Amino acid sequence: SAKAEGKGRSQIFHAQMDTEYHYRQRLKADLRQAVVGGQLHLAFQPLVDLETRKVVTCEALARWTHPEFGPVPPAVFIPLAEEMGLISQITAWVLHKAVEECARWSWPVAVGVNVSARDFRGIDLPVLVDLALERSGLPPDRLEIEVTETAVIEERDRARSVLKALADRGTAIALDDFGTGYSSLSYLSALPFTKLKIDRSFVADISVNPRALRLLSNVARLGRDLDLKVVAEGVETEAQLDAIATQTSVQQVQGYFFSRPLSAKDIAELIERFNGTGTSQATTKRING
Numbered sequence: 001s002a003k004a005e006g007k008g009r010s011q012i013f014h015a016q017m018d019t020e021y022h023y024r025q026r027l028k029a030d031l032r033q034a035v036v037g038g039q040l041h042l043a044f045q046p047l048v049d050l051e052t053r054k055v056v057t058c059e060a061l062a063r064w065t066h067p068e069f070g071p072v073p074p075a076v077f078i079p080l081a082e083e084m085g086l087i088s089q090i091t092a093w094v095l096h097k098a099v100e101e102c103a104r105w106s107w108p109v110a111v112g113v114n115v116s117a118r119d120f121r122g123i124d125l126p127v128l129v130d131l132a133l134e135r136s137g138l139p140p141d142r143l144e145i146e147v148t149e150t151a152v153i154e155e156r157d158r159a160r161s162v163l164k165a166l167a168d169r170g171t172a173i174a175l176d177d178f179g180t181g182y183s184s185l186s187y188l189s190a191l192p193f194t195k196l197k198i199d200r201s202f203v204a205d206i207s208v209n210p211r212a213l214r215l216l217s218n219v220a221r222l223g224r225d226l227d228l229k230v231v232a233e234g235v236e237t238e239a240q241l242d243a244i245a246t247q248t249s250v251q252q253v254q255g256y257f258f259s260r261p262l263s264a265k266d267i268a269e270l271i272e273r274f275n276g277t278g279t280s281q282a283t284t285k286r287i288n289g
């Protein structure tokens with residue numbers, strides 16, 4: 001009967017929830033140890049300039065390999081870290097590790113670091129950035145801080161002062177996942193962003209849906225009008241790349257088409273391969289500019 005079926009379904013649902021709950025509890029219990037015990041590492045994904053076809057930035061992405069469960073995605077453990085008050089420690093670690101790797105690259109490619117809403121309160125981000133840059137010898141314009149709309153809205157006043165302090169140092173400030181949050185737009189001019197990363201949901205359909213392409217094109221134009229570097233995220237196919245290159249004013253692309261996030265060793269090789277060949281004058285061109 002429908003009733004029995006409903007009951008069966010709800011039992012399955014509860015069993016799933018139970019498993020999910022215990023999984024999360026386990027992850028929470030283990031995350032603290034993972035942070036101090038070196039179970040985290042970084043992956044790097046390139047952002048490619050469309051004009052020069054060179055790598056201009058690599059985004060650092062946190063990875064956790066759980067000893068029992070294997071890889072745990074950041075979409076799972078970053079929110080847990082935020083809940084547990086561990087995010088500042090992770091951000092500090094990512095920042096140091098990211099600039100350390102960046103300083104080793106054979107071309108003056110920048111490195112992107114994601115920060116959370118809580119990082120606007122939990123730590124003195126500008127001081128942390130100064131320390132990391134000083135230690136690595138990296139100039140401030142080789143670092144890009146990525147922040148989401150949601151983070152900016154949650155901590156509006158703190159975000160404003162922290163981002164301004166970072167921008168004053170010459171560090172790039174990227175608005176990440178643009179278009180997925182509240183999109184109130186007013187903060188686009190109120191905060192010192194230098195880069196707009198348009199979320200991959202705006203890219204997904206562009207090669208099959210002309211309206212999706214026009215939407216991306218107009219969002220890109222909005223960014224260009226505000227003197228922002230405009231990036232399209234989640235470019236997976238050549239058809240998407242071609243549409244972006246020929247029909248939008250997007251300047252940089254990121255996505256699986258060029259490369260998945262790679263290990264520190266592999267990204268160094270990719271940069272060498274991408275930027276070290278050809279006769280493009282991009283190699284001498286200032287990045288972030």
Ligand code: C2E
Pocket residue numbers: 045060061062073074075078091094114115116146176177200233234235236254255256257261
């Ligand atoms: P994000 O900052 O927007 O990073 C881009 C995400 O999109 C990455 O997922 C990347 O692997 C994925 N991606 C890149 N190209 C493609 C593509 O062509 N197709 C698809 N489907 N996906 C693509 P990842 O590494 O799983 O990270 C997810 C999110 O977790 C990040 O989104 C960021 O918000 C957060 N995150 C990652 N590392 C950190 C960190 O160190 N600190 C903080 N606060 N957040 C982090």
Ligand code: MG
Pocket residue numbers: 059114146176
């Ligand atoms: Mg990001």
Ligand code: MG
Pocket residue numbers: 176177197233
């Ligand atoms: Mg993003």
Ligand code: MG
Pocket residue numbers: 177199200233
């Ligand atoms: Mg994203």
